[in-house]
Amino acid sequence: MKELRIISALGIIAILLSGCYYDVEEELYPSIDCLTDNMSYANDIVPILTTDCYTCHSAAANFGNVTLEGYGELLQYVNDGSLLGVVSHASGYSPMPKGGAKLLDCEIEKIAVWIDDGALDN
Ligand code: HEC
Known part of the structure; x- marks a missing residue:
């Protein structure tokens, strides 16, 4: 007992x-909540691109003849679907960042929502 x-x-x-x-x-x-309200090109998208993409896709680097620096430049990759395709590693797209780790789910989500909201220059 x-x-x-x-x-x-x-x-x-x-x-x-x-x-x-x-x-x-x-x-x-x-x-960690992924906050995707009121996505802004300047405040949300550019920081992601600066950290993960501009090494190769600034206007000066222009790897693969792709420049993502500047709203007008980026917009053409938004419109042809390749921006979201490459970051989400969708089939038929060259996975980006090339040779690096895939973006965080939240970062991909932010890009997707920003595009969905009309990819504004805001
Ligand atoms: C280490 C260099 C490097 C980094 C970092 C990089 N890219 Fe690329 N990217 C390339 C090269 C080189 C190409 C040319 C196609 C290829 O080689 O796959 C390319 C092609 C592309 C294309 C065109 C793809 C197509 O199918 O036409 C897009 C869009 C793109 N990159 C977006 C991005 C984005 C968004 C990021 C950041 C998340 C990024 N890249 C990071 C090197 C890079």
Whole structure:
């Protein structure tokens, strides 16, 4: 009987501890919301391109004869579907960033929503 009580006490402690651990973990890693309201070319899209694409697609670099720097330049790749195609690694498109890690889901989502909203120069 005594052992049984000790075992169940240990079991309860284990449950409590794992409960606490779980709480702490949730505080440390909150689920990150992807905010896609009011997407802006200047504030949301250009920063992604600057970090992941301009190394090769600035006006000066122009790799593959593709310049994404400047709204007018970018718009032609929006309109022919290749901007979203390359970043989402859709079949038939050369996956971008070339040789690098795929953009974060949230970044792809932001580009998709911005395009869906009319790809404004905002
Ligand atoms: C390391 C250099 C490099 C990086 C970084 C890079 N690209 Fe490219 N990109 C290229 C090259 C080279 C081509 C020419 C086609 C090929 O080789 O696949 C190309 C082609 C393209 C094309 C034309 C594809 C087609 O099917 O005609 C688009 C659009 C494009 N890139 C968008 C992007 C975007 C958006 C990013 C950032 C998320 C990016 N690229 C990052 C090198 C790069």
